[in-house]
Amino acid sequence: MAAVYQALHRRASSLLCRLHSTYVRKMRYLNKLKEDDSLCRQAQTSGTFYLFHNLSPFLQKAGKKYLVPQLSAAEMRRILEKSPEAEQWMEESVLVGCSDEHIPHFALDLAGALEKSVIESELQGSFTDLRKALFVVDGKDSPLLASAQSLLRWHDSHQYCSKTGQPTQKNPAGSKRVCQASGITYYPQVSPVVITLVSNGSRCLLARQPSFPPGMFTALSGFCDLGETVEEAVRREVAEEVGLEVESLRYSASQHWPFPSGSLMLGCHALVGAQQAEISMDSLELEEARWFGLEEIVEGLKREPRSSKQDDGSSLPWFPPKQAIAHQLIREWVRQQSAQA
Numbered sequence: 001m002a003a004v005y006q007a008l009h010r011r012a013s014s015l016l017c018r019l020h021s022t023y024v025r026k027m028r029y030l031n032k033l034k035e036d037d038s039l040c041r042q043a044q045t046s047g048t049f050y051l052f053h054n055l056s057p058f059l060q061k062a063g064k065k066y067l068v069p070q071l072s073a074a075e076m077r078r079i080l081e082k083s084p085e086a087e088q089w090m091e092e093s094v095l096v097g098c099s100d101e102h103i104p105h106f107a108l109d110l111a112g113a114l115e116k117s118v119i120e121s122e123l124q125g126s127f128t129d130l131r132k133a134l135f136v137v138d139g140k141d142s143p144l145l146a147s148a149q150s151l152l153r154w155h156d157s158h159q160y161c162s163k164t165g166q167p168t169q170k171n172p173a174g175s176k177r178v179c180q181a182s183g184i185t186y187y188p189q190v191s192p193v194v195i196t197l198v199s200n201g202s203r204c205l206l207a208r209q210p211s212f213p214p215g216m217f218t219a220l221s222g223f224c225d226l227g228e229t230v231e232e233a234v235r236r237e238v239a240e241e242v243g244l245e246v247e248s249l250r251y252s253a254s255q256h257w258p259f260p261s262g263s264l265m266l267g268c269h270a271l272v273g274a275q276q277a278e279i280s281m282d283s284l285e286l287e288e289a290r291w292f293g294l295e296e297i298v299e300g301l302k303r304e305p306r307s308s309k310q311d312d313g314s315s316l317p318w319f320p321p322k323q324a325i326a327h328q329l330i331r332e333w334v335r336q337q338s339a340q341a
């Protein structure tokens, strides 16, 4: 009876397995790699690798396009032959994803292993600042570069236990670090940030910080405080930065953002009463904050940093590019206004 039951169970499991979508199988495989250290070590030998140097990703130019090459494990070994302790460097890699066929993808920062110029001339490409890289690579590659860099940065800055001061050890997948002395496990840190497009019905509010490039305006943003809900953070940030009271808000979408370290941007639309037109700006953080009408937003969306420059040296307003969630919020507002007109 038990044998029949086991056979039935096996058959049901295998049927279920076949029924699972490619996506479900892929997510389960990735999760297994994070939990099973020997499986992950083995996967490293057949995986592909994205390269970074001092947190700048390696890109190759092909015509007008910028590609993000993935190196095989054999290519990685060949490059690392030039460095002592090649194997040790391979172990510094972190898991960042896998293909539908379960080929795992890793990211590795080679700053301590090899000179940047050695790799660049060997592989015919260049390590490019992430701020530039995100905007020149194919849209499907930018989230991967952003999250890989955040994970590499977190490992680089969490080498020691904050309780014992002892070195922490990374697991092969790079999904955690452990202090052997205290037994404390550290997980990669994510900072939630609210980003809010405030509207008073007919106009929306955009602001700029002194550090922004000339002419760039964006939605209000701010880190969530410990213990705060997203709704409370939106209300507080809008009150702090522009002195307005949010009447209602709606969550739109989220985005991982690698600056300044690893932020989860939570995009919201907020409505303030039409009578609340007067902005009282926090001039410690902001340089300018003002209302924009639909026409001005539509014009601003057509501009690029270069085309915004005027003869007298000043700049007309322009907004973050499509890779930034601020851009999506502004486009949603335009669609909503156009639908209401």
Ligand SMILES: NC(=O)c1ccc[n+]([C@@H]2O[C@H](COP(=O)([O-])OP(=O)(O)OC[C@H]3O[C@@H](n4cnc5c(N)ncnc54)[C@H](O)[C@@H]3O)[C@@H](O)[C@H]2O)c1
Pocket (backbone or CB within 6 Å): 191, 193, 195, 218, 219, 220, 221, 222, 223, 255, 257, 259, 260, 263, 265, 285, 320, 324, 325, 326, 327
């Ligand atoms: N992707 C986008 O479209 C988009 C648009 C706007 C802003 N952003 C990002 O949002 C982030 C936060 O916006 P902000 O600068 O207006 O925030 P903010 O208004 O909270 O002000 C920043 C200050 O908050 C403090 N702070 C609190 N918690 C922090 C933490 N975990 N890390 C760093 N500083 C912390 C610091 O004193 C810092 O100077 C920016 O760093 C920016 O990269 C992204």
Ligand SMILES: [Mg+2]
Pocket (backbone or CB within 6 Å): 220, 221, 222, 241, 285
């Ligand atoms: Mg802010």
